[in-house]
Amino acid sequence: MSDSFTMNEAQPRLLDTTDQGLIGAPLDRPEGALKVSGQATYTAEYHPEGMCHGVLVRATITRGTVTGFDETAAAALPGYLGLFHGPEFLRNPAQGMAGKAPTQPGDRVAYHGQPIALVVAESFETARDAAARIVVHYDEQPGAPVDPETAPSEEPDDRTVQGDLDAAMRKGAATLDRAYTTPGHAAAAMEPHAALAEWEGDHLTLHGALQMIRYNKAELADAIGVKPEQVRVLAPYIGGGFGSKLGISAEHISAALAARALKRPVRVVMARQTVFDAILRRTETAQRLRLAAETDGKLTAIGHEDRISNLEGEGFAEPTAAATQFLYAAPNRLVRKTISRNHRTPSGSVRAPGEAVGMFALECGMDELAETLGICPVELRLRNIPEKHPETGQTFTAHALAQALREGAQAFGWDKRTEPGTRREGEWLIGMGVASAARTNMLIASSARVTLTRDGALVETDMTDIGTGSYAILGQIAGEMLGLPIDKVSVHLADSDLPGASGSGGSFGASSAGSAVFLAARKIRDELAKRLGCAPEDVRVDRGQVTGDNKKAALADLLVEPIAMEASIESGETAKTHFSSGFGAHFAEVAVSEITGEVRVRRILGVFGVGRVLNEKTARSQAVGGMIWGVGSALHEELSHDPRTGHIVGRDLANYHVPSHADIPAKMEVRFLEERDDHANPIQSKGIGELGISGAGAAVINAIHNATGLRVYDFPATPDKIVQGFMEHGR
Amino acid sequence: MREFDYVRADSLDHAAAQAGPHAALIAGGTNLLDLMKLQVMVPERVIDISRLDGLDTIEADGPGLRIGAMVRNADLAADPRIRADYPVLARALLAGASGQIRNKASTGGNLLQRTRCPYFYDTAMACNKRAPGSGCAAEGGASRMLAILGTSKDCRAAHPSDMAVALRALEARVAIRAPNGTERILEMDQLYRLPGDRPDLETELDEGDIITAVLLPAPALGSSQSYRKIRDRASYAFALVSVAAVVTMQDDRIGKASLAFGGLAPRPWKDAQVDAMLAGQAPSEALFSKAADTLLAEAVSDAGNEFKRHLAHRAMIAVLREATGLAPASTGTDLVGEPA
Numbered sequence A: 001m002s003d004s005f006t007m008n009e010a011q012p013r014l015l016d017t018t019d020q021g022l023i024g025a026p027l028d029r030p031e032g033a034l035k036v037s038g039q040a041t042y043t044a045e046y047h048p049e050g051m052c053h054g055v056l057v058r059a060t061i062t063r064g065t066v067t068g069f070d071e072t073a074a075a076a077l078p079g080y081l082g083l084f085h086g087p088e089f090l091r092n093p094a095q096g097m098a099g100k101a102p103t104q105p106g107d108r109v110a111y112h113g114q115p116i117a118l119v120v121a122e123s124f125e126t127a128r129d130a131a132a133r134i135v136v137h138y139d140e141q142p143g144a145p146v147d148p149e150t151a152p153s154e155e156p157d158d159r160t161v162q163g164d165l166d167a168a169m170r171k172g173a174a175t176l177d178r179a180y181t182t183p184g185h186a187a188a189a190m191e192p193h194a195a196l197a198e199w200e201g202d203h204l205t206l207h208g209a210l211q212m213i214r215y216n217k218a219e220l221a222d223a224i225g226v227k228p229e230q231v232r233v234l235a236p237y238i239g240g241g242f243g244s245k246l247g248i249s250a251e252h253i254s255a256a257l258a259a260r261a262l263k264r265p266v267r268v269v270m271a272r273q274t275v276f277d278a279i280l281r282r283t284e285t286a287q288r289l290r291l292a293a294e295t296d297g298k299l300t301a302i303g304h305e306d307r308i309s310n311l312e313g314e315g316f317a318e319p320t321a322a323a324t325q326f327l328y329a330a331p332n333r334l335v336r337k338t339i340s341r342n343h344r345t346p347s348g349s350v351r352a353p354g355e356a357v358g359m360f361a362l363e364c365g366m367d368e369l370a371e372t373l374g375i376c377p378v379e380l381r382l383r384n385i386p387e388k389h390p391e392t393g394q395t396f397t398a399h400a401l402a403q404a405l406r407e408g409a410q411a412f413g414w415d416k417r418t419e420p421g422t423r424r425e426g427e428w429l430i431g432m433g434v435a436s437a438a439r440t441n442m443l444i445a446s447s448a449r450v451t452l453t454r455d456g457a458l459v460e461t462d463m464t465d466i467g468t469g470s471y472a473i474l475g476q477i478a479g480e481m482l483g484l485p486i487d488k489v490s491v492h493l494a495d496s497d498l499p500g501a502s503g504s505g506g507s508f509g510a511s512s513a514g515s516a517v518f519l520a521a522r523k524i525r526d527e528l529a530k531r532l533g534c535a536p537e538d539v540r541v542d543r544g545q546v547t548g549d550n551k552k553a554a555l556a557d558l559l560v561e562p563i564a565m566e567a568s569i570e571s572g573e574t575a576k577t578h579f580s581s582g583f584g585a586h587f588a589e590v591a592v593s594e595i596t597g598e599v600r601v602r603r604i605l606g607v608f609g610v611g612r613v614l615n616e617k618t619a620r621s622q623a624v625g626g627m628i629w630g631v632g633s634a635l636h637e638e639l640s641h642d643p644r645t646g647h648i649v650g651r652d653l654a655n656y657h658v659p660s661h662a663d664i665p666a667k668m669e670v671r672f673l674e675e676r677d678d679h680a681n682p683i684q685s686k687g688i689g690e691l692g693i694s695g696a697g698a699a700v701i702n703a704i705h706n707a708t709g710l711r712v713y714d715f716p717a718t719p720d721k722i723v724q725g726f727m728e729h730g731r
Numbered sequence B: 001m002r003e004f005d006y007v008r009a010d011s012l013d014h015a016a017a018q019a020g021p022h023a024a025l026i027a028g029g030t031n032l033l034d035l036m037k038l039q040v041m042v043p044e045r046v047i048d049i050s051r052l053d054g055l056d057t058i059e060a061d062g063p064g065l066r067i068g069a070m071v072r073n074a075d076l077a078a079d080p081r082i083r084a085d086y087p088v089l090a091r092a093l094l095a096g097a098s099g100q101i102r103n104k105a106s107t108g109g110n111l112l113q114r115t116r117c118p119y120f121y122d123t124a125m126a127c128n129k130r131a132p133g134s135g136c137a138a139e140g141g142a143s144r145m146l147a148i149l150g151t152s153k154d155c156r157a158a159h160p161s162d163m164a165v166a167l168r169a170l171e172a173r174v175a176i177r178a179p180n181g182t183e184r185i186l187e188m189d190q191l192y193r194l195p196g197d198r199p200d201l202e203t204e205l206d207e208g209d210i211i212t213a214v215l216l217p218a219p220a221l222g223s224s225q226s227y228r229k230i231r232d233r234a235s236y237a238f239a240l241v242s243v244a245a246v247v248t249m250q251d252d253r254i255g256k257a258s259l260a261f262g263g264l265a266p267r268p269w270k271d272a273q274v275d276a277m278l279a280g281q282a283p284s285e286a287l288f289s290k291a292a293d294t295l296l297a298e299a300v301s302d303a304g305n306e307f308k309r310h311l312a313h314r315a316m317i318a319v320l321r322e323a324t325g326l327a328p329a330s331t332g333t334d335l336v337g338e339p340a
């Protein structure tokens, strides 16, 4: 990307001057009607001529070597086509943005549930039956550590040490030293992981449920030993990812290998149980938070240590303390991580890796410290907002925490919050809680092409839409820049033959791919200016008319020759001098049954500063989705592991609880603050989805304390834990 | 999924004649099909009784009601007679599964739904219920959802039904048709076996037996009825613990109390001793607490499901308080109003 635009300085707010009414408008997603009427074709829904079906075989030992497969019983089934395994098989999915194959273990098994082979048959049912009939011989290596508490561990060397935490803890007027635990989480995307592989000569076309096409293409090529040019990846519709489809996984590789061998298209759709077994989970965490403050609430020390787990050799480590590193000021700081190397399904990115679980400790700790100090928890946070990034000294870009806390408190009726355990309605104890929201904002290298003809504009990039609204917002950016109504803009996404974008991950997709579209459209405006005969900075494109320097022309008249422009963006100096994060505040009101310990969230409000809002409706949906996940991680979500094998127990959505509708209050409100992030990118926007989850669960937990007087330190706050708390207090 | 033959029965005789050691009836299919996909159940023949005439009606049966085995859970919960005279049943039904599943699920199928023990569901794990003699992986495993009463060393699986718990409290009986066409009527405790050393044998049904109806006795006039289900989320979750109660007061004393419990045992659980302790007594916290202690006296739990004791104790007392008028009636935790 040599002619790439580099984000070296704040950019003018062009989108505040274009005035076409598209940017920010709550437009429907253009593919929405297709999705709800079954016309959007997902990976598993293609039926090419001659397609056969693959089902993965999972390992049923925790550690060891596969010494052989006996396929006699399977091969006896009519329609059985074969068993595929071998050195190209993956141990686990690629981590996000790996761009190369993950570990290819050969015949080694590293966790119970690891996909070790693929069975292919004429029908899905036969393949599933055949997979169950494969007899696998192992040389088992017993005693594999599966408990993160006792497994061997290592400490990466990126710890933060500033000042003297221990000394500050000794001197603090008020201190807190608490241990918290969070369980593993599954991404729980609605669409199960799926792949459809087809070879034409030595060229592979792969439909996959994938979030990051550019990286996925490279990973796939590397894994099966072909050149990237021989691979085309397509993922026009994806039924949710939440991090679980960042990198290629067993279904893609095995489908590609089997399709090559059989010379037929092969489809592999994971059963829900396989998704739990074989797709990266969020690690469980054990955290220790230490805080010290003066009597006025000024923090003097923040220490956040955590233990996470992953399989040997996996580079990903949940950045549990990510928000702790910049949310509050304090001269004495310690951030330290331990990675336990165990043999559970390996961990990776799931919904706001880091903040989603780390902010439980930080924000519940702040709540408890506020109580110790006798300071309102909103006020305590306001008193500790740093001037600059406390670790790096970078200048913050638009920083909305104070405003979000103040406006949120006002809107929520925070002044009506009572002392813990004092508000009741029948058996229900009522309380309110608050937490800050923070999620680092990023700009990831992205390219896009925009073509403008007399018929309208076409936006092309390999950016994905995982249900988030990429189709909508990328069209809105192009329409806004080029003076076109939205129905004159079409958007083609998620084809690796198109210019490569960030993909969907880390909440950076809209801003990164959106900036590339913006820049491509800006180049088109420059060309229009040239064709009109005015300076590029003077050109206005307004509802089909191009004006500038007292000249005027119909857009169509300037488009005798279509204009196609490609643009790329990458982050630059501003990412070094400045630190960009979404900020916000969560408020929750809960009712807790004094008898059963069941918790019902009655109201929830999120106030967020996310830079420019590109589409009010899709932005709100992202925030709402995040907040719901927050409720889920506070109250419901929990991966359970067998203590002997480490495998995930209860591998379906009946047992793995995400919130049901009845768990989410009708009174769920989202407010966006008017904000522009000039240093983030040229469209002044920031990530949203993951900001919605970051801190949301802590607001719920803090509300439980306000309702009951009890503190929960081990999440989720299921009825048994709350009842335990009641009983300890003789209630 | 294994290949299987599908037979749509055109009469009960036909259905019974198709029965065999490797055959299964299918009603709503909401449980059977899930288990077949996972190959936890592998019938070679599936006999569809869902379209048989006469199985999907609710009829007067003397002073009580006869509920056909194919009456859908949703229809049963909505029936005005059930809502008025047997509200505990309507509430238990509505506390179970989801609207979609209740539209499909049948009365007979609900009674005979299999356990949700995760080890029963995982064919890579030992399970005496699924594969007799293979062992019990749940022993020493993840035990949160397992039973604490009526278990054996070979099986700790809990029965998951809500409906059956309410039926047990209502002292309903089950009508079973034998292949020769004769009908026999069983109490619910006669229908369900405890696991002992044969957890694979869950009921007293013989090959070819078909549940044709559930029989409700006369309404317990003047009774207070309630169902309280404690679960890990507000809807669409199996009970950690549930309590169904039908209580009739005589002046200031408890005339009759019939309690049943879900989530605790391999079958909807009733303890005659508990009911007997309550009958004729003046309601009090001390009495309720003693009765709850009695209920749980034989409970066997581990660190993972110890909490069920406490939940059961608290829920039972709360239900009795309301049913006897010591506390105002509530909807339990099923419905929580929006804040004012």
Ligand SMILES: Cc1cc2nc3c(=O)[nH]c(=O)nc-3n(C[C@H](O)[C@H](O)[C@H](O)COP(=O)(O)OP(=O)(O)OC[C@H]3O[C@@H](n4cnc5c(N)ncnc54)[C@H](O)[C@@H]3O)c2cc1C
Binding pocket: A654, B024, B025, B026, B027, B028, B029, B030, B031, B032, B033, B034, B049, B069, B073, B095, B096, B097, B098, B101, B104, B105, B106, B107, B108, B109, B110, B111, B112, B113, B114, B160, B161, B162, B163, B209, B210, B211, B212, B236, B237, B238, B239
């Ligand atoms: C996600 C999910 C959540 C659920 N949550 C709950 C819950 O919270 N509470 C709850 O109580 N239930 C719950 N259920 C279970 C649900 O209630 C049962 O699946 C349903 O009631 C079974 O009825 P069916 O007609 O579909 O049975 P089927 O699946 O058709 O049959 C179940 C069994 O009964 C046998 N059978 C059926 N009819 C007869 C008959 N007349 N005579 C003899 N044998 C017969 C079948 O052979 C089979 O073995 C849930 C189910 C799912 C899938």
